[in-house]
Amino acid sequence: xxxxxxxxxxxxxxxxGEPPADFWDFIDRRVKANAFKDIEQSTAEIAVGWTSxxxxxxxxxxxxxxxxxxxxxxxxxVDQRKVAASLVNKYHRLExxxxxxxxxxxxxxxxxxxxxxxxxxxxxxLARIPPASKLYEVIWDTSRGELWLGAGxxxxxxxxxxxxxxxxGLELIPRIPFLLARDLVGDSALAxxxxxxxxxxxxxQEA
Numbered sequence: 001x002x003x004x005x006x007x008x009x010x011x012x013x014x015x016x017g018e019p020p021a022d023f024w025d026f027i028d029r030r031v032k033a034n035a036f037k038d039i040e041q042s043t044a045e046i047a048v049g050w051t052s053x054x055x056x057x058x059x060x061x062x063x064x065x066x067x068x069x070x071x072x073x074x075x076x077x078v079d080q081r082k083v084a085a086s087l088v089n090k091y092h093r094l095e096x097x098x099x100x101x102x103x104x105x106x107x108x109x110x111x112x113x114x115x116x117x118x119x120x121x122x123x124x125x126l127a128r129i130p131p132a133s134k135l136y137e138v139i140w141d142t143s144r145g146e147l148w149l150g151a152g153x154x155x156x157x158x159x160x161x162x163x164x165x166x167x168x169g170l171e172l173i174p175r176i177p178f179l180l181a182r183d184l185v186g187d188s189a190l191a192x193x194x195x196x197x198x199x200x201x202x203x204x205q206e207a
Contacts, residue, residue, distance in 0.1 A: 009152035011160075012175035015145040019170065023142070027072060027168075028064060034167040035059040036077040043126040045082070048159050050167070051075040056135040070143035076160055079131040083122060091121040136160065147172070 020026045036049030036059050052058035052065050053075040066074050095117045099109055109117075137150035138160070149160050161172050 072140040081131040
């Protein structure tokens, strides 16, 4: 789910490091350099890049639609295609049967040749399957260095962290509930109690 429409799954981060003085020019260069690149006509399995948050087809960023000073608002588009193992096995068997027809009776295909045929089948199937597209909203409050990602799964978080660091060269620190609570209590007497806190089970039993 996203941040802009409907219910949201949110992951929070803190950006560490100092961006350059020409910040908005820097953002413009890096966003465009890491814009989403289509894999429709290829056999690539996954592509990740920036798009407009309101139009996942917009990778030109005319008039800098991501700039809502002090916020940077972007879409992270993820295109991925998958081939079911059952399909690979089916067509691999057909290719092996075809290859065996060219061999002398009693001869078998070697391991290397079988693997080559399997790779060939997989690439052919990938070329025939269009990738599925997903868009995840990203909001960056540059005045406080805080970021919100409209996703909560580890896989999407990993993709986002990799893309953000490659794009902007800033470290990302996940803002998990414990760290947020520690910031809130500061150096008060509650800090020690927070460090001693343990998770509780659904029936009030300590886990």
